[in-house]
Amino acid sequence: MAQHATFHYKTLDEVKAHVEALGLDLPFSTDLAILGTPVSFGGRSIPNRLACHPMEGCDGRGNGGPSDLTLRRYKRFGAGGAGLIWGEATAVVREARANPRQLWLHDETVADFKTMVDETRAAAQNSIGHDPYFVIQLTHSGRYSRPGKKPAPIIAHHSDILDPRHNLPKDYPLITDEALDALQEDYVRAAQLAYQAGFDAVDIKACHRYLISELLASHTRENSRYGGSFENRIRFLTDTVKKVQQAVPGLEVTSRLNVYDAIAYPFGWGVDRDDYRQADLTEPLQLISLLDEIGYHGLNITIANPYFNPHYGRPFDRPSIGGYIPEEHPLEGMARLLHIVKQVQDAFPGLVIVGTGYSWLRQFTPYLAAGAVEQGWNQIAGLGRGAFAYPDFAKDILLHGEMDPLKVCVSCSSCTQIMRDKGQAGCVIRDSEIYSDIYWEGRQNDTATIRQEASQCLQCVEPTCTAHCPAGIDIPAFLRHVADGNDRDAYRVLRQANVLPEICGFICPVEVQCQGHCIKGYMDKHAMPVARIQRFIADKAVQEGWTAINIPPYVTGKRVAVIGAGPAGLSGAAHLLEQGHEVVVIDRGSYAGGKAASVIPHNRLPREETKEEIHAIFRPISTERLEWRWDTSLGPDYTLDDVLSEGFDAILLAFGLGNTGSLVHADAQPEGVMDALAFLEHMNRNEDHVVHGKVAVIGGGNTAMDAATLAQERGAEDVYLIYRRSFEEMPAWPVELNRAIQKGVHFLVLTQPVGYVTSETGRLNAIQVVRTELGPKDGTGRRRPIELPGTEHAIPVSLVVEAIGEQMTKEAMAVLASIDMTRNHLVKVDPDTWMTSRERIFAAGDLVNGGTTVAQAIAEGKKAAAAIHACLSQG
Numbered sequence: 001m002a003q004h005a006t007f008h009y010k011t012l013d014e015v016k017a018h019v020e021a022l023g024l025d026l027p028f029s030t031d032l033a034i035l036g037t038p039v040s041f042g043g044r045s046i047p048n049r050l051a052c053h054p055m056e057g058c059d060g061r062g063n064g065g066p067s068d069l070t071l072r073r074y075k076r077f078g079a080g081g082a083g084l085i086w087g088e089a090t091a092v093v094r095e096a097r098a099n100p101r102q103l104w105l106h107d108e109t110v111a112d113f114k115t116m117v118d119e120t121r122a123a124a125q126n127s128i129g130h131d132p133y134f135v136i137q138l139t140h141s142g143r144y145s146r147p148g149k150k151p152a153p154i155i156a157h158h159s160d161i162l163d164p165r166h167n168l169p170k171d172y173p174l175i176t177d178e179a180l181d182a183l184q185e186d187y188v189r190a191a192q193l194a195y196q197a198g199f200d201a202v203d204i205k206a207c208h209r210y211l212i213s214e215l216l217a218s219h220t221r222e223n224s225r226y227g228g229s230f231e232n233r234i235r236f237l238t239d240t241v242k243k244v245q246q247a248v249p250g251l252e253v254t255s256r257l258n259v260y261d262a263i264a265y266p267f268g269w270g271v272d273r274d275d276y277r278q279a280d281l282t283e284p285l286q287l288i289s290l291l292d293e294i295g296y297h298g299l300n301i302t303i304a305n306p307y308f309n310p311h312y313g314r315p316f317d318r319p320s321i322g323g324y325i326p327e328e329h330p331l332e333g334m335a336r337l338l339h340i341v342k343q344v345q346d347a348f349p350g351l352v353i354v355g356t357g358y359s360w361l362r363q364f365t366p367y368l369a370a371g372a373v374e375q376g377w378n379q380i381a382g383l384g385r386g387a388f389a390y391p392d393f394a395k396d397i398l399l400h401g402e403m404d405p406l407k408v409c410v411s412c413s414s415c416t417q418i419m420r421d422k423g424q425a426g427c428v429i430r431d432s433e434i435y436s437d438i439y440w441e442g443r444q445n446d447t448a449t450i451r452q453e454a455s456q457c458l459q460c461v462e463p464t465c466t467a468h469c470p471a472g473i474d475i476p477a478f479l480r481h482v483a484d485g486n487d488r489d490a491y492r493v494l495r496q497a498n499v500l501p502e503i504c505g506f507i508c509p510v511e512v513q514c515q516g517h518c519i520k521g522y523m524d525k526h527a528m529p530v531a532r533i534q535r536f537i538a539d540k541a542v543q544e545g546w547t548a549i550n551i552p553p554y555v556t557g558k559r560v561a562v563i564g565a566g567p568a569g570l571s572g573a574a575h576l577l578e579q580g581h582e583v584v585v586i587d588r589g590s591y592a593g594g595k596a597a598s599v600i601p602h603n604r605l606p607r608e609e610t611k612e613e614i615h616a617i618f619r620p621i622s623t624e625r626l627e628w629r630w631d632t633s634l635g636p637d638y639t640l641d642d643v644l645s646e647g648f649d650a651i652l653l654a655f656g657l658g659n660t661g662s663l664v665h666a667d668a669q670p671e672g673v674m675d676a677l678a679f680l681e682h683m684n685r686n687e688d689h690v691v692h693g694k695v696a697v698i699g700g701g702n703t704a705m706d707a708a709t710l711a712q713e714r715g716a717e718d719v720y721l722i723y724r725r726s727f728e729e730m731p732a733w734p735v736e737l738n739r740a741i742q743k744g745v746h747f748l749v750l751t752q753p754v755g756y757v758t759s760e761t762g763r764l765n766a767i768q769v770v771r772t773e774l775g776p777k778d779g780t781g782r783r784r785p786i787e788l789p790g791t792e793h794a795i796p797v798s799l800v801v802e803a804i805g806e807q808m809t810k811e812a813m814a815v816l817a818s819i820d821m822t823r824n825h826l827v828k829v830d831p832d833t834w835m836t837s838r839e840r841i842f843a844a845g846d847l848v849n850g851g852t853t854v855a856q857a858i859a860e861g862k863k864a865a866a867a868i869h870a871c872l873s874q875g
Contacts, residue, residue, distance in 0.1 A: 002022055002328060002329035002331075002332060003328075003329065004327065004328060004329060004330070005329055005330075007330075007360065007361075007362060007410070007411065009364065012028065012030070012364050012367055015028075015361065015364050016028055018331065019331060019335075022329060022331055022332065024331055024332065024335040025335065025339070026331070026334070026335055026338065026368060026371070027368065027371030027372050027374070027375045027377060028367045028368055028370075028371040029367060029370040029371035029374050030367055030370075031370060031374070032366050032367070032370045032397060032401055034049065034370055034373050034374050035048060035049045035050055035366065035369060035370050035373065035381070035397060035398065036048050036049070036398050037049060038083070039083075039352055039379055039380065040297075040352075041084075041133060041201075041252065041297055041298050041352050042201070042252040042297040042298075043252070044133055044200055044252075046083045046084050046132075046133040046352075046380065047083040047130040047131070047132065047133075048081070048082070048083035048130075048394065048398060049083065049369070049373050049379065049380050049381060050081070050082045050083055050084070050369070050380070050381060050382070050383075050393070050394040050397065050398075051082055051083070051084035051085070051086055051354055051380050051381065051382030051383070052077045052080070052082045052084070052085045052086060052382065052383065052384075052387040052391070053086055053300070053354075053356055053382040053383060053384035053387065054086045054087060054088040054089060054137045054203075054256065054384070055088055055384045055385060055387065055388050055415070055425070056088045056089055056098070056102065056419065056425060057069060057070055057073055057088065057424060057425050057426065058099050058101045058102060058418075058419050058422075058423065058424055058425050059073075059101055059424035059425070060101045060102055060103040060104065061101075061112075061687060062100065062101075062607060062608065062687075063104070063108055063109055063687075064090075064091065064094075064097070064102070064103055064104025064105065064106060064109050065103075065104075065108075065109035065112035065113070065688075066103060066109075066112055066113065066115075066116045067101075069424055069426075069434070070103070070116065071115070071116055071119060073391075073426070074087070074116055074119070074120040075119050075120055075123040076123075076391035076392070077120065077132075077387065077391050078119075078120035078121060078122070078123035078124035078127070078132060079123040079124060079126070079127035079128070079391070079392065079395075080127070080387070080390075080391040080392035080393065080394055080395055081124070081127065081128045081130075081392060081393075081394035081395030081396075081397075081398055081399075082132060082382075082387070082393075082394040083130065083132055083133060083380075083394070084132065084133045084135070084354065084380055084382070085120065085132045085133070085134050085135070086135045086137065086203065086256070086300060086354070086382065087134065087135055087136040087137055087199070087203075088103065088137060089102065089103070089137050089139040089141075089205060089210075090102070090103040090104065090105050090136055090137060090138055090139060090190075091103065091104040091105070091139060091140070091141070092104075092105070092138050092139070092140060092183070092186045092187050092189075092190040093106075093140070093183070093186045094147050095145055095147055095152065095154065096139060096140035096141055096145060096147075096154075096186075096211075097141060097145065097146065097147040098139075098141035098144045098145060098146055098210075099146050099147075099419075099422060100146070100147060100148055100149070100608060101424065102141075105136070105138070105190045105193050105194060105197075106189075106190070106193065107193070110193040110196055110197050112688070113136075113193070113194070113197040113199075114196065114197040114198055116197075117134055117197050117198040117199060118198065120132070120134065121134070121198075127395065128395055128398075128399075133200050133201070134198070134199050134200050134201075135199065135200065135201045135202070135203050135254065136194045136197075136199045136201075136202055136203065137202075137203040137205050137256060138187055138190050138191065138194070138202050138203060138204055138205060139205040139210055139211075140154070140183065140210065140211040140212065141154075141210050141211065142154050142155060142156065142209070142210045142211030142212075142213075142214050143155045143162065143166055143168075143209065143210075143211075143214065144209070144210060148608070148612070149539070149542065149543055149608070149609075149612060150543050151166070153166055153168060153172070154175050154211065155168065155172065155174055155175065155214065156174060156175055156211060156214040156215045156218045156221060156226070156227070157174065157214065157217070157218040157219075157220050157221040157227060157267075158170065158172070158174070158220065159263075159267040160267065161263055161264065161267050162209065162263075162267070174221065175211075177224055177225050177226055180215075180226050180236055183236075184236070184239060184240045184243055185243075187204065187240045187243070187244060188240070188243050188244055188247045188248075190202075191244040191247065191248050191251060191253075192247060192248055194248075194251065195248045195250060195251045199251075200251075200252055201251065201252035201253065201254050202244065202251060202252075202253055202254070203254050203255055203256050203300065204237060204240055204241055204244070204253065204254075204255050205255065205256055206237055206255050206256065206257050206258065207255075207256045207257055207258040207302050208258060208302070208304075209258075209261070212236060212237050212240075213258050213261075213269070215227070215233055215236050215237070216233050216234060216237070216258070216269045216283075216287070217233070217261060217263070217266075217267060217268055217269035218232075218233050219233070219265070219266035219267075220266050220267070221233075230283055230286065234287050234290070237255070237287075238287075238290060238291070238294065241253050241255075241291070241294060241296075242294060245294070245295060252297065253295070253296065254296060254297070254298055254299060254300065255291070255296075255299055255300070256299075256300040256301075256302060257284070257287075257288070257299050257300070257301060257302070258270065258284075258302055258303060258304070259279070259281055259284035259285075259288075259301055259302075259303060259340060259344060260279040260281070260284070260303040260304065260340055261276075261303070261304060262276060262277070262303065262304040263276060264276040269283065269284070270283060270284045270303075279303070279340055281340070281343055281344070284344075285343075285344070285347050288344065288347070288348060288351075289348075292348060292350070292351060296351065297351065297352060298351050298352030298353065298354065298379075299344070299351060299352075299353055299354070300353075300354040300356070300382075301340070301341045301344050301353055301354065301355065301356070301378075302337075302356050303336075303337055303340055330360045330411075331360075333357070334357050334358075334360060334361070337355075337356065337357035338355060338357055338368075338372060338377060338378075341353060341355040341356070341357075341377060341378050342372075342376075342377040342378070345376060345377060345378050345379070346376070349376070352379045352380060353378045353379055353380075354378060354379070354380040354381075354382055355372060355377065355378030355380065355381050355382065356381075356382050356384060358381055358382070358383055358386065359383050359384060359385050359386030359409045359411065360411050362403070362405060362408040362409065362410070363402065363403045363404070363405040363408050365381075365383065365386065365393075365403060365408075366397045366401075366402065366403055368381075369381035383409075385409050385411075385413075385415055385416075385427075386408065386409040388409065388415050388425070388426055388427045388431075389407070389408060389409035389410075389427040389429065389430040389431070390403065390404075390407045390408055390409060390430065392407075393407075393408075407430060409427070409429075409430075410429055412428070412429060414427075414428040414429070414439055415427055415428065415435075417439065417442065417443070418435065418438060418439050418442055420442075421439075421441075421442025421443065421445065421446070422442070423438045423439065423441065423442040424438055426438070444529070444532060445532065445535075445536055450482065450532075450533055450536050451482060451483055451485065453528070453529055453533065454479040454480075454482035454483040454528075454533055455483035456520065456526075456528065457475075457476055457479040457480065457483070457520070457528055458519055458520055459476045459480065460476060460519055463475055463476050464517040464518070464519060465514040465515070465517055465518050465528070465530065466514070467517070468512075468513045468514055468516070468517040469497075469513055469514045469855065470513065470852075470853055470855040470856040470858075470859050471497045471498040471504070471855045471856075471858055471859045472497050472859065473493065473494060473497040473498055473501075473514075474493055474496075474497070475514055475528075475530055477493050478490050478493040478494060478533075478534075478537075479528065479530075479533065481493060482533055482537060487537055487540055487541075488541075488544075488546055490537050491537050491538065491540070491541040491546050491547075494534060494537065494538065495547075497859075497862075498855065498858055498859075499570060499571045499574045499575070499617065499858060499861075499862070500567060500570065500571070500613060500614070500617075500854070500858055501534055501537075501538040502534070502535055502538030502539055502541075502542065502609055502613045503567070503593075503596060503605065503609075503610055503613060503854060504534070504854055504855050504858070505531045505532070505534035505535035505538055506531075506535065506604065506605045506606070506609065507596065507600060507604060507605050507854055508531060508853060508854065508855050509733040509734075509735060509736075509853065510530055510531040511733070511734055511735050512733060512734065513853075513855070514530045514531075515527045515528065515529070515530050515531065518530070538613065539609070541616075542612050542613055542616045545616070547613070547616040547617045548616070548617065548620045548621075549574050549577050549578055549617060549618070549620075549621060550578055551577055551578065551580075551621060551625060552578070552579075552580045554580050555580055555581075555582065555625075556579065556580040556581050556582075556872070558581045558582065558649045558650075558872045559581070559582045559583075559584065559647060559648050559649055560576050560581050560582070560583050560584070560648060560649060560650045560651070560652060560868060560872075561583075561584050561586060561643050561646075561648045561650075561651045561652070562576070562583055562584070562585045562586070562651075562652045562654060563586045563587075563634065563643070563651065563652065563653050563654060563655055564585075564586075564587060564594060564653065564654035564655030564656065564845070565585050565587035565589065565591075565592040565593065565594055565628075566593065566594020566595055566596060566654060566655070566656055566845065566846075566857065567593075567594060567596055567845070567854045567857040567858045567861065568654040568844045568845025568846070568857040568858065568860055568861035568864075569585060569587075569594065569652065569654035569655070569845070569861060570585075570592060570593075570594075570614065570617075570618075570858075570861070571857070571858040571859075571860075571861030571862050571865070572652045572654055572844060572861035572862070572864050572865040572868075573585055573618075573626070573861075573865075574617065574618075574865075575861070575862050575865035575866065575869075576652075576865045576868065576869065577621060577625060577626060579865075579869045581869070581872065582624070582625055582626075582627075583625070583626050583627070584626075584627045584628075584629060584648070585626070585627070585628050585629065586629045586632050586634075586643075587628075587629070587630060587632065587655070588631065588632065588633040588655070589630065589631070590630045590631055591611075591630070592614045592618070592628075593610050593611075593614060594655075594656055595656050595677070595846075596610065596854055597610050597611075597614075598680075598681045598684060599677055599680040599681055599684065599703075599706075600680070600684075600706065601680065601683070601684065601706055601709070601710050602684060602687070603713075604706070607684075633811075634655075634812075634815040635811060635814075635815060636814070639815065640815065640816075640818065640819075640838075640841065644840070648840075649840065649872055650840045650841070650842065650868045650871065650872060651840065651841045651842065652842045652843070652844065652861075652864055652865070652868060653816075653827065653836070653841065653842065653843040653844075653847055654843070654844050654845045654847070654857075654861060654864075655812070655845075655846075655847065656806075656845070656846045656847075656851075657806040657807055657808050657809070657812075657846050657847065657850070657851060658677075658806075658807075658808060658809035658811075658812055659675050659677055659678070659806070659807065659809055660675050660676050660677060660699075660703065660802055660803050660804055660805060660806050660807065661802065661804035661805050661806075661807055662675070662802055662804065663698060663753055663754075663755070663756070663800075663802060663804065664755065664756065669756075670756050670758040670762050670763060670764045671761075671762055671763050671764060672763055672764030672798060672799055672800065673756065673764055673799075673800045673801075673802065674799070674800070674801050674802070675801075675802055676697070676699070676703045676704065676706075676707045676801050676802055676803035677703070677806075679707055679801045680703070680706055680707060680710065683710050683714065689714060690714055690715045691711045691714040691715050691716040691799065692715065692716070692717070692798065693716065693717055693797070693798030693799065694716065694717050694718045694719075694720070694795075694796065694797045694798060694799075695708075695711045695716045695718070695719045695720070695797060695798070695799045695800070695801065696719075696720045696721075696722055696753075696767045696795060696797045696799070696800045696801070697711065697719065697720070697721045697722065697745075697800075697801045697803060698722050698723075698753050698767075698800065698801070698802050698803060698804055699721075699722075699723065699802070699803030699804050699805070700721070700723035700725065700729075700730040700731055700732055701730075701731045701732050701803060701805070702731075702732050702733055702736050703803045703806070704721060704723075704732065704801075704803035705721075705732045705736040705737060705739065705740045706736070707801045707803055708721045708740050708743075708745045708801075709736075709739055709740045709743050709745065711799075711801065712740075712743045712744055712745055713743065716799075718746060719744075719745045719746065720745075720746045720747075720748050720795060720797070721740065721745050721746065721747050721748065722748045722751050722753055722767070722769060722795075723747070723748070723749050723750075723751065724750070724751065724752040724753075724772050724785040725749065725750070725772075725774065725782060725783065725785050726749050726750060726774060726783075727747075727749055729774075729782040729783060730749075748769070748795075750771060750772045750773065750774070750785070751769050751770070751771060751772065752769060752770050752771075752772045752785060752787055753767055753768070753769050754768050754769060754770055754787075754792070755767075755768040756768065756800070757794050764797065764798065764799070764800060765796065766794040766795055766796045766797060767794065767795050767797055767800055768792065768793075768794050769792070769793060769794070769795060770787045770788065770791050770792045770793075771787075771788045771791035772785040772786055772787055772788060773785070773786050773788060774786070806846070806850070806851045807825065808825055808826070808847070813825070818838060819836045819837055819838055819841065819843075820836065820837035824850060826847060826848060826849070826850055827843040827847045827848050829842070829843050829844075829848055832867075833867045833870075833871070834860075834863060834864040834867040834868075835867065835871070840871075842864045842867060842868055843864070844857070844860035844861045844863070844864035845857040845860055845861060848860065
C-alpha cells in the first residue's frame, strides 16, 4: 500500500508512469471516440457513454419538491451533454429522508419533478441536440434517516461497527418485517409517480449503507423473512423490483448496487469473511444473476461508503476542509473500484454496467474512461462530485476532445462538508458564486469555530451589546459559557431574558443592536457574531430537550387569557405558566408564531426552525395548564367582556396590528393591489407561486423590503420600490435594505405615489407617481417630502404591494373601543403596570409599540406577564 499523495500530474504520461510504478493495472486510451457512441439500455438508447452520477444537493423544498437550486443543477447536467443523468437519492416516504431538504417524490411533488425532467431534457436538446436517459434514485435512508433536525435512524440489524457511531443502544428497535412489507408499496407508488414525471427508469437504491444495502448485510437479523440467509437478505430488493415491474411495465428498473462494503463480516456485504479488506463477490454476483433473470438491463456499481468508512482513512488536519485522507494512494483506491466493476461486467457482458471512481483523475479522466469502455471494464463511465464541479464535462469531451483543467473537481470534499454542515451542496471551487457563502456559513457554525469565536468576547463590565439588546440578554455571560463548553448554561442565560432565542437569532437586526455596538467591532472590525452563536446554542437546546418551560408543581388557581399567539403573547404565556397560573391562548390563526411565522419570508426565518422551537417550548405542558384556542377572533360576537365572563382573572392583549395603510380608499382599490402583509402571508403559504410582470412596492420599511425581495425572487420581471423620501430617511434596517439591493430591486426614492391607473374592467395598469424634494423635518424627525409640480407620470405595473406603515384594523378598533388609545391609535398602557384603562386587561407588543422588533415584543410580553403576576398575587 503506497502512501497517500495529492494530485500533481501535468501530463497523461506522468499518470501512466505512476500507475506502472505502483504496480497497478488501469486501462488508458487516447482515442475518445468510443465515449460518443450510443448504448442500448432496455427499450431506449443512451446517446453516449458518459454519465452524471447521483450526488445529493440537499436543496429540495420542505415538501420534498425540487427547489430553484435543484432545477439549476439538473438543467446544467442536461446542457452539459452527459448521455445518462442518474438522479440523486429521492425518498419514497417522509421518514426515509436523510435530511429535511432531501428530495421526496409523492403526490404533491410529482408535478415539480415533471418540470425538472422536462426542463432538463429541453436544456440538453438546446445545448447538444440529444435526449438524455434520465434515472431517478428511489431510497430509504435507514440508519441515516433524519427527516427533521434530529436523527431518526431506522435500522435493519445491529452492527458492532456502525451502531456506536450513531450512538445507538443495543436494544434500539429494528424495523419490523411488517413495516418492510408495507414499505415495498411505498416504493411502488413512488415508481408510478416517477413514470408520470417522465423518468426513463427508477433506481431501487441498494448502496452506501442505506436501508436496502443494510438489509443485504443483515446476517445477524434473526427470526425474520428479511435476514439471515442469502434468500432472506435479498428478499426486500427482489420483491420490490418485481412489484414495480408489474405495476409500471413501461418503466425500466435498475439499481445502484454496493457489491463490497469494506466492513467486517457479519456486518458487511461482499466481504471476505476472514479479512474485510478483501472483496468476496460471490453473493453480489449471485444477486446480480437474479436481477438479470427478472429483467434488469444494467446496473450502477459502487463499493463502500464515500462519506464514512470506519477502517480506511483519517480526517484532514485542517478542520476547514471536508473529507478524509485515505491510508493509501488514491490511484490504488481507483484501481480497486474499477477492477471490482470489471469483475461484474466480465461476469455479465450483456448488462450495461455503469462505472464510477473517475473524478480524482481530473483532466485525465476521459482517457481512463475511454480505455475502460474500450476494454470492456464497464460500458458507461460516470462522474459524481466531478459533475458537481464540471457539469459540462461530457460536452467538452465530445466536442473538444478534452477536459479543461481549470474546470475539474479538485477533490477537496467541500461539497461533502456542506452536507455534513446541513447546507445545500455544490462545488465551492467551481461554482463559488452560489456555494462559497453556503460553505462558509456551515464552517462558521462548526462547534470548534463557535467556541473559538465566543472566547474572543472582551467580557466588558458595562457591556454595550447588552445595553442595545431589547430583550436585555446578558451577552458576555452567555458567550463565556459557550467558550467554556457549557452550552446548557449558555442557553439558560438566553432563556432568562428571551423565550424565543432561535427565532430572534434569525431575524433580530443585530447590526443595529447588540453586534452593532460590540466594542470589539470598533477595534478590529470584527464584532462578536452574537446572532450566529445564539442560533447555534438555541438549535442545540431544541435538539437536546433543554427548552421546556419550568412549570412549578403548584397551581395558583388564577386563569389568564392571552389573546394573540405571536412573540409577545408567547412570551407572556411562558412567563405566566412559570408562575403557576393557568393560561388560555386565543388566536385567530391556526398555529403559533403570529406575524413572525406567517409573514416574514422563510429564507429569513425558516419555517421548520420556527415551528420546532415553539413546539419544543410549549408541547410538554399539560392541557390542564395550557389551552390553545385556534381560529377564534374577538369581534361583535366575542368581546372582551365575553372573555372576562369566562372567569379569567386577567387578559393580556398581544395580537398584531393586522394590516398596512392604503393609498386609496378600499372601495376604490383596483384589482391588482395587495396589502403587504396579505401578500407576504400568501407567498409563504404558496411557495410555488410565481410573480409575473412588473411589480411596485410602496414603502420604505422592513415589510416593504421583504415584499420587494420576495417578488424579485419569485420571478417578477422588474420590482420598483417607491419611497417618497431619500435613502437616509428610510426606516428599513440596513441589512434588509442591502438584501433588496443585492437582489436587483429598483429603488425609486424621492417619489410619491398618488394614485392608480386602471383598465375599463377595473384592473390595475399603472401606478401614478410624482417626484418630490425634501423640506424641513416634520414630527417624525425626518425631512418632509414636498411634491414637485409638473413631474407627474405613470409607471406601468401589473401588481402593487402597499407597505405604507402598519395600523390597527377597523375590527380591532371596534373590539377595543372601551380601552383608551394614544394619538397614534395604539393601545395606551401604564408604563409601570402594562395595564390598559380597564382593570385586569393588559397589553404588550405591536398594539402598544406600533411594530418594532420581535425581541422588543418578547421583552414586553415578559414585562406584562410580570405585572399580571404581581397584580394577581395581590388578590
